[in-house]
Amino acid sequence: MIQIKNLSKAFSGKKILDNMNISLEKGQVLSIVGPSGGGKTTLLRCISGLETMDSGEIWIDEQQVDPTKHQEATSQIGVVFQEFNLFPHLTVLENLMLAPTLVTKKAKEDVEITANQILAKLGLKGKEKQYPFELSGGQKQRVAIARALVMHPKVLCYDEPTSALDPDLRDSIAKTILELKDEGMTQIVVTHDHEFAKKIADQLIEVASIQ
Secondary structure, X not given: OEEEEEEEEEEOOEEEEEEXXXXXXXXXXXXXXXXXXXXXXXXXXXXXXXXXXXEEEEEEOOEEEOOOOHHHHHHHEEEEOOOOOOOOOOOHHXXXXXXXXXXXXXXXXXXXXXXXXXXXXXXXXXXXXXXXXXXXXXXXXXXXXXXXXXXXXXXXXXXOOOOOOOHHHHHHHHHHHHHHHHOOOEEXXXXXXXXXXXXXXXXXXXXXXXO
């Protein structure tokens, strides 16, 4: 499970998050929904260590973690970015293998086996040698999810996973998230899409735009 306790964050004196508390059981999906400027992406960036918290604590499986510490974040929290952030000069398989081989120093042969298994599970078998520019938006999104999963995170975070996708592709991403939920993956999804949020969520938090 993940617990977020009394998380606060301000920019230039403006309070964006104020003593936020969240508790999410293993295998649950939390949707954080609302317009731009409500703090939902800031919350996600604090959870994933891309922003430092002004105050607060994050606990995973009853252990306090500091997501800004690279080694802790690598093994605990995965992030799927809104713009996918795939390396354009690397194939799909190379994108997946880069972090595990460089950061966790795992053997390439073992990483390749795991990467291929995850790609097959996400319906991407046969795409291993393709480059990002050869993929559709939905395929790029699933590759981004696969790249996060290959690091074996305990919590998977998504920043606007459907923002560039048409309705059919949104449904395919919802299906992927729910399949991962069935496998016990705890997930936090930031989105402006209420319908999508309700489709996938065990818990839903709505934020308002900050004036």
